[in-house]
Amino acid sequence: MVDKKRRLLLKGAAGATAVGMLGNVKTVTAAVTPADSSTTADVPVSEETHRVVIIGSGFGGGIAALRFAEAGISSLVLERGIRWPTGPNADTFPRASSIDKRAIWYEALDKIGTSLGAAPSIDQVPGLLNLPLGIKLKKFAGLLEPVFNKHMAIMCPSGVGGGSLVYQGMTLQPTKALFERVMPAGIDYDQMDRIYYPRVTAMLKVKTAPDALINSPTYQVARIFAERVTKAGYSVEKIPMPIDWSFALRELKGEMAPAYTNGDAALGVNNGGKHSVDVTYIAQAEQTGLVDLRVLHNVTHIARAGDGKWKVYVNVTDESGTLLEKKIFTSTALIMAAGSVNTTKLLLRAKGQGTIPGLPAALGTGWGTNADRIVTWSRPFSGFGGAIQGGPVIYGSKEWDNPDTANTIIQASLPPLGKDIKTTMMVGFGISDKRGTGPTMLKPMM
């Protein structure tokens, strides 16, 4: 059965190859992907050949592109989302305090509630995403794709820089004992410690927040957290972040509208100063002239042809997700860096359609939560110093001595809600034996 499917694919791939050489564009109405049923799409189809194709421009894709370029090898990076340029007073990112179309990846608006069986219905989505009820979002190549499954709701990022655009940026290096407790034996902690952790720290310009910021009014919430943790007998320390804190200090001086100092950075930092992948690895990679990064290139299928070359099938869209053209890229090497969910999805699709031989039976299994817990901490009478909380993360408390029970707790700001709800956010992350096990399995979404 698989063999038959594969023969069909290879036939399809060979047929597609006949459409044109590099840059040669021809309009077709026939199906152009291994199992493409969208024969109604009357769009141009073209083909290109590259030595290396990288899917995704987050940490995985950005670092791969830079390292290839440093080795003198050119690559093509395919990113489904858009660029999110920042700078003082920019209004690039949506704000958690006023969500708009920029927050959500357009395909999620189609899929939520329809493709995932036991997933939350579309009516529940506003609550899950903290959106006002009844909100209607226009389709846009937005920042987050919520993927719901029976046991998990996963936020998959989109855009040049991937998750680094929206992540908090807490950059903690584990101890050797903790690392060896959870990581596969083949990865050498001493080498990581000597070479790779320092390299990342330098690239992301990781720094802790200055006291001048922490002592300012809107950071009272961080100070209260530190005091209470100390009082309870635990250690407290500043969390290293990939942030140029001078931006936050300049906000205090009124040189730019607040983004850090009012905690409104959960969906990207408009003012800049965050050393996300787009302004670090990707920027350096592009400066070499050896990296061709294409935005709004959404990979739909991957396949391996009989000669061992990879075929990457792409829908090129506009910012609202409207299909403009289809492309088929052939490469000698393929780097899959579309994030854990979307990489798995592409591989499962290839497995289901028999387009890549030899994929392991365990593909798509072993999924679980990362054991993080996000809770709120309320002080109904005294609060935390007002409605505005400086962010994103200043302090944390690490309890790492026993690898079996090691955990970290940090305080993160709430976005400005317009009123003081005397509550802040706490995130606890630790090591759980249940991590990555249990009945959860990512379903193929073809």
Ligand SMILES: Cc1cc2nc3c(=O)[nH]c(=O)nc-3n(C[C@H](O)[C@H](O)[C@H](O)COP(=O)(O)OP(=O)(O)OC[C@H]3O[C@@H](n4cnc5c(N)ncnc54)[C@H](O)[C@@H]3O)c2cc1C
């Ligand atoms: C809210 C939040 C907070 C976080 N906080 C922290 C933190 O404080 N510290 C920390 O270390 N980690 C944090 N993380 C985790 C961290 O962001 C991820 O581990 C990291 O971004 C993963 O990098 P990646 O390259 O594997 O994937 P991603 O960053 O997800 O990048 C994948 C890229 O591939 C693109 N892509 C996906 N599918 C396709 C397709 N079909 N075609 C083309 N392109 C595609 C996406 O658009 C995206 O740009 C946080 C994550 C989130 C969501």
